[in-house]
Amino acid sequence: MTNGQSPFSIPVTPSVSAPQRQRIQALIQQALTFQTRGQLHEAEQILLQVLAVDASEPDALQLMGLIAKRNGKLDQAEQLLRRSLVINSRQPHVNYNLGNLLKDTGRPAEALPFYEKAILYKADYAEAYTNRADCLTTLAGTDAANARSLLETALPLYRRALQLQPDFVGARVGLAEAYLQLNEPQQAEEVLRAGLTRLPNDFYLNNSLGTALRRQQRFEEAAPHLKRAAERAPDRWQIWLNLGNTFLALGQMDDAIVCFKKVVVLDPANYAAQSALNQTLWETGQHTQLLNSYEWAKERKPNDPELLKMAAEAYILFGRHEEAEANIAAVAALEPDAPALPRLRTTLLLAQQRVEEALEAARQGLVAAPDDQLLLHRVAESALRLNRPAEALEAAHRLDAVARDSQFAAAFQATAYRLLGQPDPRGLYDYDRFIQSIDLAPPAGYTDLAAFHADLMAALDAQHVATHEPIEQTLRNGTQTRENLFTRVGVAPAIQALRDSILAATQRYIAALPDDPDHPFLRRKGQSLVWAGSWSARLRDQGYHTNHIHPEGWISGCYYVDMPDVVKDAEGKQGWITFGAFAQGTGATLPWERAVQPRPGLLVLFPSYMWHGTIPFHSAQTRTTVAFDIGGRT
The missing domain is CATH 2.60.120.620 (q2cbj1_9rhob like domain)
Structure with a gap:
């Protein structure tokens, strides 16, 4: 690339003759056929022939971009799609595909303008309306201050998509999810029931309705829809997790265990399922099976740091400290600077009654993360147990500053004053x-x-x-x-x-x-x-x-x-x-x-x-x- 040249500049191609243009169109159709069949290599070879004749052919560039995306070459895919749009920005499908790539790679804000352009150039583009709305609901989940505004902007986009395609399940489920985020589960239920009158056996709609009913704690009503969804899509772990939690709420513990085990098989590092499975095994007295699911999962994903972290947490909870220590060591080998490590180490050390070491580990963690609420909690707790109330009081004040209305901050402050032998100036424990x-x-x-x-x-x-x-x-x-x-x-x-x-x-x-x-x-x-x-x-x-x-x-x-x-x-x-x-284990008590x-x-x-x-x-x-x-x- 020469100095000053745009990374998306298009090589100058001599003018293409009419016969060449006809040949290019025929090759593109042939490439499309191969691509539809999943024969990506063959499609790519044909498109390279097109680009050898006309390096600025926008359809060839965007198809190459889609093939690159399918092959996991996301940077190359993005570059090719952008090059296609530099040549012709008025392509609704290319704007849509680039929006999808950005959305799928966790950049919903960047995807929004491309969906807007897709809609601008194709006013009946139901998929673009839906995906633009999906991006807005995703952003609402990470931006509490603007969540309501974002969700209310998404609602008419979903509705427009459903006007264009009443049986568009993705739009209907997205609309329901937006209502759920707005804490309007009855509205979500109405939307989903309307869809089920048209598509009564759709697993996606049944799962979403089950979720909406669960949000309202209507578990008896939720269960049949979630069962139907699981029958139609047994490879979707989300459905089994929803059904398992519903069975728990209904007191059907053994059925819940079956569902959670299915989730673990489909998604071994699923935190919610692993936690719920082992806690339910504990509550039902099936203690010989405890924590086996983590070992099974680690055999299949031996170098997954997230799985190792959750396993360490579970082993601490169930009092198996040596195995917890081994899992923490494995995390440290894979991610020596993982933010979770100080939290896990401190929690384990407290469980082992090694309070002095726990306090030091929490202090070290706060150097890198001075506002970490759990580490501030651990410093205050450890200092109290070591009868160092002044240090505990300082940590409790810091915790109160970063977590307003923290009940632990207030409890630690009141306890520190008692250990100091001083009256609490605010009378927190005025019985x-x-x-x-x-x-x-x-x-x-x-x-x-x-x-x-x-x-x-x-x-x-x-x-x-x-x-x-x-x-x-x-x-x-x-x-x-x-x-x-x-x-x-x-x-x-x-x-x-x-x-x-x-x-x-x-x-x-x-x-x-x-x-x-x-x-x-x-x-x-x-x-x-x-x-x-x-x-x-x-x-x-x-x-x-x-x-x-x-x-x-x-x-x-x-x-x-x-x-x-x-x-x-x-x-x-x-x-x-x-x-x-x-009285928190060993150490000072009151x-x-x-x-x-x-x-x-x-x-x-x-x-x-x-x-x-x-x-x-x-x-x-x-x-x-x-x-x-x-x-x-x-």
């Missing part, structure tokens, strides 16, 4: 002010609490289907329900009645709180309330909850449904909920400062950042509660 115990009256339609709790227990019994506690949760010797108990469509009337009673009591609790824009708990007063989570926990003999906080909440609470008789013992306090205790005696019908509300747990109890009777987190949104 008298913030913990409230309320006896809820039986809901309307029930003559007494016993009748209400009989219906409530029957509804909860149907959802306690596991045999073992979740490995990642705080309860020991018990079970916990899945999904968000209070937001599930079609939930039992007794659960709905409890939800409404709790919400009303919480609203009264909030109204009585003082206004304080500088307090981590009080400053959220006035935000709209959302159920960040709700579940039922059932403890058996020697069951308890380890001391913990609720990082997803603002206000947390527990409603007591059925209690063992031993909770009446005010001296032993078996099964009582406690507040303020700090005793609980407030204990509340549970009884059926009692609701206890408290800030989500307060350390709380339960005292173990010994009884053949079980202890059943409904717990929840309420979040606030501005």
Whole structure:
């Protein structure tokens, strides 16, 4: 290339005679035939003949670009498509194909103007409308500030594509996905059901409708559509993952395991499936199969760093520390500067009770990533366990600065002040002010609490289907329900009645709180309330909850449904909920400062950042509660 020459400049070709032009057109048609048959080498050889005669033939250039793309030569493909457009910018199909290449290589913003040109020169180009809208929805997923505007721009593009082609499944699914991102699942459902009236067995539409119904927690309705999708497209791991999670929500644990195993076979490094599979195996007591899926996957993808990272994380969770260490070492050999390495090392060292080393590893990680929330969390936690509250307090303040409303930041600050022997200047753990115990009256339609709790227990019994506690949760010797108990469509009337009673009591609790824009708990007063989570926990003999906080909440609470008789013992306090205790493995500990005696019908509300747990109890009777987190949104 001579100095000053554009990289996309076209060699000067002598004028092509009419016979040559006819010959070129015939060769291009022949190349198209080979390309359609998948005989790319033959097509390429013919196109090279064309370009030898006319190096600026735009159709030959764009076809060569498509062949290069099929062969994985993406840079060459892009250059050829751009050269074709330099010669003739008014080619809708070439603009469309270049847009596709940019979209497929993760450059949706760059793809947009080429789809616009494709539409400009071909007003009925349904695929271009759809792909332009797809790029906008992709950008919405990475640009929270402009997400709504981007999605609302995408909606009419999808609708236009469907006007042109009512059976265009990609446009219909894209439109539904945009509605889901806008948190309008009913609109998504309407769009998809309209498509299924025309194409009832389409796997794509059935999977998308199942997803929309799952978003509304209408699991019973979602399952048949997802089953139909899986039957039609058994090689699509996304469908099996959706179906597996739906089975989990329905309590069909063995069916869920089958689905997750299918995902792993199709996509061995699928984080969601690997995690769900092994946690479900744990909860159903199938412990001999635990973590086998990671070893199977590593045999097939031995040098996949993402797989090794997720395997290390799982081995830490399940307490198999030597194997976790081996996986971390394998990651380090492949990606010595991987950002995940300090997080994995610190988490493993804490699990091994090597707290001093964990603190140093977290500090080293913060050198490269000073705002890493998990590493700041690990520094604060490690410093507290080493009884270095001043260092913990500094890390907690840094965490609060980078993660506003972090419940861990508040918990670590309050704990650091206690270890320092100093009063907390903001009174974060003001138990008298913030913990409230309320006896809820039986809901309307029930003559007494016993009748209400009989219906409530029957509804909860149907959802306690596991045999073992979740490995990642705080309860020991018990079970916990899945999904968000209070937001599930079609939930039992007794659960709905409890939800409404709790919400009303919480609203009264909030109204009585003082206004304080500088307090981590009080400053959220006035935000709209959302159920960040709700579940039922059932403890058996020697069951308890380890001391913990609720990082997803603002206000947390527990409603007591059925209690063992031993909770009446005010001296032993078996099964009582406690507040303020700090005990995270070895190292410094702090005793609980407030204990509340549970009884059926009692609701206890408290800030989500307060350390709380339960005292173990010994009884053949079980202890059943409904717990929840309420979040606030501005």
